[in-house]
Amino acid sequence: MAMASASAASLTFRFQSPQLSSSSSFLAKPPSSLPLSPAAITTTVRPTLRCKYFPQAQAQAQEQEDKVELREKKNESLLFSFSPLPFLYLAALPGAGAVSSAFGPFVELVKSWNLPDWLVHWGHPANMAVVLFAMGGYGSYLGFRIRFADNVAEKAYAKDLHPKLLGGMFFFFALGATGGITSLLTSDKPIFESPHAVTAITGLALLTIQTISPALFEENPGLRNFHGILGSAIMVLFLVNAALGFQLGFSY
Numbered sequence: 001m002a003m004a005s006a007s008a009a010s011l012t013f014r015f016q017s018p019q020l021s022s023s024s025s026f027l028a029k030p031p032s033s034l035p036l037s038p039a040a041i042t043t044t045v046r047p048t049l050r051c052k053y054f055p056q057a058q059a060q061a062q063e064q065e066d067k068v069e070l071r072e073k074k075n076e077s078l079l080f081s082f083s084p085l086p087f088l089y090l091a092a093l094p095g096a097g098a099v100s101s102a103f104g105p106f107v108e109l110v111k112s113w114n115l116p117d118w119l120v121h122w123g124h125p126a127n128m129a130v131v132l133f134a135m136g137g138y139g140s141y142l143g144f145r146i147r148f149a150d151n152v153a154e155k156a157y158a159k160d161l162h163p164k165l166l167g168g169m170f171f172f173f174a175l176g177a178t179g180g181i182t183s184l185l186t187s188d189k190p191i192f193e194s195p196h197a198v199t200a201i202t203g204l205a206l207l208t209i210q211t212i213s214p215a216l217f218e219e220n221p222g223l224r225n226f227h228g229i230l231g232s233a234i235m236v237l238f239l240v241n242a243a244l245g246f247q248l249g250f251s252y
Helices: 002-028 038-044 046-053 055-081 085-092 095-112 117-148 152-186 195-216 223-250
Strands: none
Touching (some): 195 223
């Protein structure tokens, strides 16, 4: 009986010994090889589980990501639309080459006259400054007198002279642009790559709208307010344009 008990104990020990050995080797494994927790499984194999076992969740997640990406693209497009930098792309237009070619014969003629360098360099800025401050400045003042003057004779005088002065400013600015292009080409400089050129083109375009708007006053009297606000904005733009022009002149 004692021998049977010893044999059973030995057999039991032999049967449990591999489990203890296996358990001890399992405990000796590094933490990285331990079974993953549910959170770790979710974090580690989430794309696989989504694709294989949860197609609906995968589709919803993809739809949400597409919405976020589309929202970011819309915001980026909106900011780009209001950015002033795209105006500088005018420098890359092929029109610059066409204008340079068209002015080529006249530029060569101006070079043959052997004019003083200071006259070629500063003639355009000086003329445009006179037009801006004399015609544009006084013409803008008369425009405000039309709106706010109480004297009938003064208002009639302003109504007569205001469109003439501002129309003359538009004409001389457009004509002066050819002088600026000629000045740059005689110095072998690019013509549309400066902020001065961009603001000048923008100002001339706005002046065109400003010149047309008085013809619509009778049908829409509210345009008078628009005309006054736009005119003030154009004058500010041309003041900036003048500063950029002098900066350009001192740059070479």
